[in-house]
Amino acid sequence: MKSILYGVTTDVSLVFYTGHAKALKAAGFETAFVTAPGAFSQQFAHSEGVTVFAVPMRRPPSIVSDLCAFLKLVGVIRKVRPDLTNFGTPKAGLLGNLAAFFCRVPHRIYTLHGLRLETATGWNRWMLAICEKIACGCAHQVVCVSPSLRERAIELELVKLEKTIVPARGTCNGIEVERFSPLPMNVARSEQIRKTVSLSPGVPVLGFVGRLTRDKGICELFEAFRALRRQRQQLHLLLVGDFEASDPVPRTVRDAIEQHPAIIRTGFVADASPYYHLMDLVAVPTYREGFSLVSIEAQAAGIPVVITEATGIVDSVLVGKSGLIVPVGDIPALVNAIGSLLDDPLRRAAMGQAGQEWVSQEFAGDKVRAVVVNEYDRLLRGTPTTDRCQAAQSGWQRAAKRGLDLTVLALSLPLLLPLLAIIALVIRVSMGAPILFRQQRPGRDARPFTLLKFRTMTDDRYANGNPLPDAQRLPRLGHFLRNTSLDELPELWNVLTGEMTLVGPRPLLMQYLERYTRGQARRHLVRPGITGWAQINGRNAISWEEKFALDTWYVDHWNLILDFRILVATLWYVLRRENVSHTGHATMPEFFSNPGGCEARYKAGVLQ
Secondary structure (H helix, E strand, O other): OEEEEEEOOOHHHHHHHOOHHHHHHHOOEEEEEEEOOOHHHHHHHHHHOOEEEEOOOOOOOOHHHHHHHHHHHHHHHHHHOOOEEEEEOHHHHHHHHHHHHHOOOOEEEEEEOOOHHHHOOHHHHHHHHHHHHHHHHHOOEEEEOOHHHHHHHHHOOOOOHHHEEOOOOOOOOOEOHHHHOOOHHHHHHHHHHHHHOOOOOOOOEEEEEOOEOOOOOHHHHHHHHHHHHHHOOOOEEEEEOOEOOOOOOOHHHHHHHHHOOOEEEOOOOOOOHHHHHHOOEEEEOOOOOOOOHHHHHHHHOOOOEEEEOOOOHHHHOOEOOOEEEEOOOOHHHHHHHHHHHHOOHHHHHHHHHHHHHHHHHHOEHHHHHHHHHHHHHHHHOOOOOOOOOOOOOOHHHHHHHHHHHHHHHHHHHHHHHHHHHHHHHHHHHHHOOOOEEEEEEEOHHHOEEEEEEEOOOOOOEOOOOOEOOHHHHOOHHHHHHHHHOHHHOOHHHHHHOOOOEEEOOOOOOHHHHHHOOOOHHHHHHOOOEEEOOOOOOOHHHOOHHHHHHHHHHHHHHOOHHHHHHHHHHHHHHHHHOOOOOOOOOOOOOOOOOOOOHHHHHHHHOOOO
């Protein structure tokens, strides 16, 4: 069993990895954690069923205490002898990765949760930058918890592009959506809390969850609340969190918050999930962030959010659909955004619904962890990102795969030719010409080829010439062909010419190439297929990230027996007509992620 050692500075940060150990254990990994001693570490060890090693680490720099912590981390690593380490948060990231480098751990990961240096100045900023460069330099791979955080780290020359990845759409663990959703039992818990905080039913509530610090924008939030309350006398501000000495707000602001009759402070709470249901709107006017769990937790609860244009948090909302975005430090803009939503309950409800659907689709914990586990599996198998999968599909094995394709074609084409002719005739009579749909798709090594399919959509358009939505251009015949996968039969010609194979990752759109993460782009290391591992494990009913995780798993685990299993399973799935379309779409929604990512990787030589 492979072993993984995680490390964070304080035990509170272990919350980032709730559910991680169980998912890794199910995948065959043994997991241990190291952090500063604290009450939550014991609770975490019990709930996750893992060992948590206590190593005192202080956030402020201290030569003596930091040296002691480094030596103790070296001792833990030598005791555990992990195959992979993953250290995150500034102090643990620096000392842990130095210790892992010193102990020559074979696979070292640094999880970048945010950049404190963004709001630092002078000597402090310079020192933080040096520490980040050392932590990144000691790691084999840097996991950035959001796309914009990765872009910022590269822009500051802390790490090179080819060394970074972003799990799924962001975060390192996702969230347990059901815990925050407005289910009756969750709402009932919140109503009990309403009584304890003396919050009257029906009053409008602006909410904030997190540390009450300067970098979190508490000063701006307080000023915005005072301005909003002048026009809305019943408005209350609910602050779930507490002040911190490490980044204090001015004493005058703190005193005003503590004395204001319409501001409710709960202090730090063990579980913030029920508090979201007391809020009409959540504001996070932060100056910097790694991602923003608060933003996606609020959306999972059906609550719209107002955020700032800060690194990390910009990736946590569908702007205009599940929340609004304002410039950092702009109090008038913050007032206008919050006020517009407070005054429009219908818009808030629509945004809440959109946010729930988006977070469930993109940030559910099991989906994010599946991507992480897949990446660990790839690293521990020793499959480099830049290899061409020669270990899996080279020499006689590649010839055998081609032989399987040609054998199946030789046996099936005589039987399928009459069916192909009938389908072509029906399409010609019902929808007219053309019979075939032709489109450029990326093949092996992302080289374009012309994909052939039976036409399933009409050419109906609006008066301005733009095509109608896919669902409106899909007639009964087209729906039947897609449901039965008969529209895919012309791709047998692509298999015959060697542009495709029977089993492999499905060829997607050319414009997706520049949106892939480095890991996702590995699906193009092999020829695309008519069917694949993702097609028999959810097809279009799963998220894009799950599809790509399954595709890259296939790239790493390919063999002829697996291909045969997939072919047999495909026949069963076609007969049952399962998972043909994604919820609310004719097939799948368009894939949007990591703009500019793959094009830059081609230039960097990650894919040749």
